[in-house]
Amino acid sequence: MKRYSAFAIAREAMRHHEGWERAWASPEPKRKYDVIIIGAGGHGLATAYYLGKNFGITNVAILEKGWLGGGNTGRNTTIIRSNYLQDPSAAIFEKSRSLYETMSQDLNMNVMFSPRGVMMLAQTEHEVRGWKRTAHANALQGVTTEFISPRRVKELCPIMNIDGPRYPVLGALWQPRGGTARHDAVAWGYARACSAMGMHVIQKCEVTGIRSEGGKVRGVTTSRGDIDCDKLGIVVAGNSGHVANMAGFRLPLESVALQALVSEPIKPCMDVVVMANTVHGYMSQSDKGEMVIGGGTDGYNNYTQRGAFHHIEETVRALVETFPMISRLKMLRQWGGIVDVTGDRSPILSKTPLENCFINAGWGTGGFKAIPGSGWGFAELMARGHSTLCDGFELDRFREGRFVDESVAAGVAH
């Protein structure tokens, strides 16, 4: 792999940019790998990367039915934060946030991590109490957050109307080291690094069946033939239930659509990320100047990667009240992704009833921020059989009532 650098840009410019090599190889699948990962989204690719980097396991294939990063990883609004309430969440999300700080150097790919600060508004008395509680919990967990006053909110984000008639801003939970990153670059960076370690990233290869023998996984059936493996990781987000069925077990989650939209580009007007959970809307400004907007999930099971228009209307209506200046913005694009939502709104990082088959799912509306941390922990779980980062996120927690309840702390999608 040729390294990217300022010098490389100059060198390639001298030869009319004809010398750039392909970022990753597109090999034919082998008959067998030590590890197969299903799904080349951020979580699958990061898992493969840390299997190689931290455990020296490089005989790995990542199978993707479409194109890499074409699932939720390339469809999200890229908010990165770690101000969750429960200890297991704080551990994995904070690990993840800290890995984002050095990701560009680590992968030699500019992922444009921008720790511009994330602000979660309190617009009801309940939210004030809730966010204060989270700020105290974060202090104990070693995650830097603070509850700030409406005045400070206005200073940090002058375009906000803090005394709207219905939902005045009563304060906010502020995480100064949260922010955004470029989602495609995260997927591409991991894919390039995996390919450089000799792993096979195989696109347009859909897994249609999972083969087992004596309760142990043997391999997968794909649109490009049978492939064997010693260990299998299922990392397919919205399709998790569907793929788990192939392996013979069920998952406690449901697949629903989550939508986002971006406006025409405008001059810089907002240099923080704002989330308003009570009214179900959040917004940030991209480097290109577009306002990036998202809201809550659509209300029913859905595999179509598109949602209903009235949800967009609800989101935008709420945001216009809080940001009156966006009322005349034209919207450029709108899209949806299929997110896998669990009962406690926390992920599943776990062994499964099928031996040597592992599941990484349930990130739902908020797993972009978790990509490096989840990959780090899940790789350890797959390689060693245990990872402290995954502790608490087992599949059997629902049966035993050990929830990692984040549904109260984060009622909205992000």
Added chain:
Amino acid sequence: MLILTCPCCGVTAEETEFHGGGEAHLTRHGPDSDDDQFHDYLFMRENPRGVHFERWRHVYGCGKWFHAARDTVTLEVFGTYPAQTTEPPQHIREAISARRPGWSWRGLS
């Protein structure tokens, strides 16, 4: 956007007049049930890629609950039926079979 017909009052309207209530035909386990039954009842859903039976409420109309048969991949609605039943009625199953030959659910087709 879905268009649903409420079998209780007969009104046909688009989805903003209704509210989805999740998977239908769950067995509601009570006291004396074991952990596995509670687990399935509280957390396990079929979440199919395809035919799905679900509960809906006509919130901005007659206010009543009813059931719908719908495809989660195409968003096609096969039909709606009253909630006072533990399984989809014959005419709904036939409507699904006509569109999805070979389809089956809990041994019914």
